[in-house]
Structure formats: structure tokens, C-alpha cells
Amino acid sequence: SAVISQKPSRDICQRGTSLTIQCQVDSQVTMMFWYRQQPGQSLTLIATANQGSEATYESGFVIDKFPISRPNLTFSTLTVSNMSPEDSSIYLCSVDFAGTGNTIYFGEGSWLTVV
Amino acid sequence: TQLLEQSPQFLSIQEGENLTVYCNSSSVFSSLQWYRQEPGEGPVLLVTVVTGGEVKKLKRLTFQFGDARKDSSLHITAAQTGDTGLYLCASSGGSNYKLTFGKGTLLTVNP
Numbered sequence: 001s002a003v004i005s006q007k008p009s010r011d012i013c014q015r016g017t018s019l020t021i022q023c024q025v026d027s028q029v030t031m032m033f034w035y036r037q038q039p040g041q042s043l044t045l046i047a048t049a050n051q052g053s054e055a056t057y058e059s060g061f062v063i064d065k066f067p068i069s070r071p072n073l074t075f076s077t078l079t080v081s082n083m084s085p086e087d088s089s090i091y092l093c094s095v096d097f098a099g100t101g102n103t104i105y106f107g108e109g110s111w112l113t114v115v
Numbered sequence: 116t117q118l119l120e121q122s123p124q125f126l127s128i129q130e131g132e133n134l135t136v137y138c139n140s141s142s143v144f145s146s147l148q149w150y151r152q153e154p155g156e157g158p159v160l161l162v163t164v165v166t167g168g169e170v171k172k173l174k175r176l177t178f179q180f181g182d183a184r185k186d187s188s189l190h191i192t193a194a195q196t197g198d199t200g201l202y203l204c205a206s207s208g209g210s211n212y213k214l215t216f217g218k219g220t221l222l223t224v225n226p
Contacts (some may be wrong), residue, residue, distance in 0.1 A: 010155075019118075031212050042203060042216045043158070092157050096212050102146045102165060104207070105213055106157035 006093050010111035018081045021110045024095030028073035034066070037109075042048045046091075049076040083114045086096035119204055119217035123226065131193055137221040138204035139186045147187050148214070149178060152201040161189075178222040194224045 002028045013019050015095040023032070030035045032090040046066055055068035065087040080087055116189040120139045128134055135136050138147065146165045150158035162171050164180035171178045175198075191198055196225060205214040 006157075008182070033213065042218045043205075043214070044216075045213050050214065078195055090155075090157075095213075102148070102163045102207070103160070104148065104212070105141075106150075109155070109157040111155055 004095060004105060004107040006094060006107040007111050009108065010113075012113045012115060014023045015084055015114055018079055019077055019083065019085055019112060020077050020079045021091050021093075021112075023078070023107055025074045027097070029095040029097055030073070030099050032070060032076050033096075033104075034068060034076070034078045034093045035092040035106075036089045037092060042091065046078070049078075057061060064081050073110055080112065083112075085114045088112060088114045116128050118159050119206060119215060121204055121217035121220050124218065125221050126155075126223065127170050128194055129225050130196055132137075133190065133192050134194060135152055135188055135190045136202055136222070136223070137188050138217055139184065140206070142185065144180075144184045146185070147180060147184075147189070148205045148207075150203040150205065151187055151220075152203060153199075160176060191222075194222075198222060 009115045034046040036046050036106050037043045037044045045058050046061045047057040049055050049068050049070040051070045051073055065081050067079045090111050092109045092111040094104050096104045122137050130168045148163045149161045152158040163176045167184045168182045169180040175192045179188045201219045203216050205216045207214050
């Protein structure tokens with residue numbers, strides 16, 4: 001499988017600030033996704049990052065809070081805006097290399113703590 | 116949205132013991148994926164099962180997909196401390212490729 005790199009790997013952020021997480025894949029992929037994993041919880045899909053168009057958000061997540069960019073087939077960013085302690089989570093980029101929904105791989109995650 | 120139930124939620128065993136964890140749904144899985152996640156890291160894909168009744172082996176790990184494709188199990192033989200982690204099952208429904216995850220089984224293998 002290809003390599004999925006995320007940065008930052010972890011950060012401590014001040015309340016009210018915004019942080020952008022980057023996801024770089026070393027091969028072109030059609031489907032890229034962003035997930036959130038709150039402490040002690042499972043993973044929840046935030047949105048599907050669409051190349052060249054606006055991301056598709058899941059219920060409970062909005063573009064103003066989690067703007068996403070996908071300028072090409074190997075790169076995406078997720079911004080967590082106006083952070084509060086409730087946003088402290090691991091944010092994960094994932095890709096579907098085969099485009100079948102059966103082989104979805106994850107980056108190593110970006111662990112954000114909001115103080 | 117398909118709901119996935121995993122059991123047990125927590126499992127603590129001694130090195131060398133065998134264990135089985137389960138993933139169940141009230142509806143049919145199109146396919147099912149098992150992941151292992153270590154603290155502070157992203158989930159690592161272990162296996163994907165697609166066909167009802169399918170059995171896949173990965174060294175000491177045996178994955179089984181129920182005949183009706185509504186349940187799956189992961190059996191670990193002779194557990195090692197390196198098996199410690201959160202085991203997650205996930206399924207993507209239909210053609211949307213979006214994964215729904217269970218809450219996971221947190222396994223601790225003690226030396």
C-alpha cells in the first residue's frame with residue numbers, strides 16, 4: 001500500500017485558534033476522507049474530500065467549522081476552526097486506493113489537544 | 116446507517132492465552148474490515164472479508180465472516196504483548212465507500 005503522511009502528528013492549541021492538518025499520499029487516489037476520534041471513542045466520519053469541488057460533510061459537521069481543501073489527487077487539508085476543548089481529538093486522513101470501499105487505509109493521525 | 120456492535124468492550128488476558136472478539140450487525144454487511152489501533156496512532160487494516168462463510172488467516176489471527184454476513188469474529192491464538200491494542204470492525208455500505216465503525220474491543224495482553 002502507498003504511504004499516507006499527516007502533519008502535524010500532534011499539537012497543543014489555544015482555545016479560539018484554528019489549525020490546519022495536512023494529508024499527503026504518495027500516489028493518486030480518488031477517494032479521500034477525514035475522520036475524528038474523540039478520546040476513548042471510535043472513529044466518526046467528518047467529510048469526504050472531493051478533488052476540485054466542495055467537500056461532502058456528514059451530519060453534525062459543517063464547512064465553517066471544518067473547512068477542507070483537496071487541490072489534487074494526492075493532497076488534502078482539514079482545518080479545525082475556532083477550537084474549543086471539545087475539539088481535542090485525533091484527526092485521521094484516510095484513502096480508498098482501490099475505489100471499492102473494501103481497502104481503506106489511514107494515516108497515522110494528528111492528535112490535537114485544545115487548552 | 117448500519118450499526119456495528121463489538122464485544123467484549125474490554126479484554127485483559129495473559130500472554131499465551133487465546134481469545135475471540137466479535138462484531139455484529141442487525142443488517143447485512145456488504146464487506147467488513149478489521150483494524151488494529153495502537154495508542155496515539157491511526158488504525159492499521161488487518162483484513163477485509165467479503166464472502167459469507169469466509170475464513171482468513173493472518174499468522175496467529177483468524178477472521179471469520181458469518182454465513183449470513185451479519186457477524187464476524189477475530190480469534191487470536193497464543194496472544195503476545197504486541198497484540199495489545201484497540202480492535203475495530205468497520206463496514207462500508209452500498210456504494211458510498213464511507214466506513215461505519217464499531218466502538219472497538221480494547222485488548223490488553225499482560226506479560
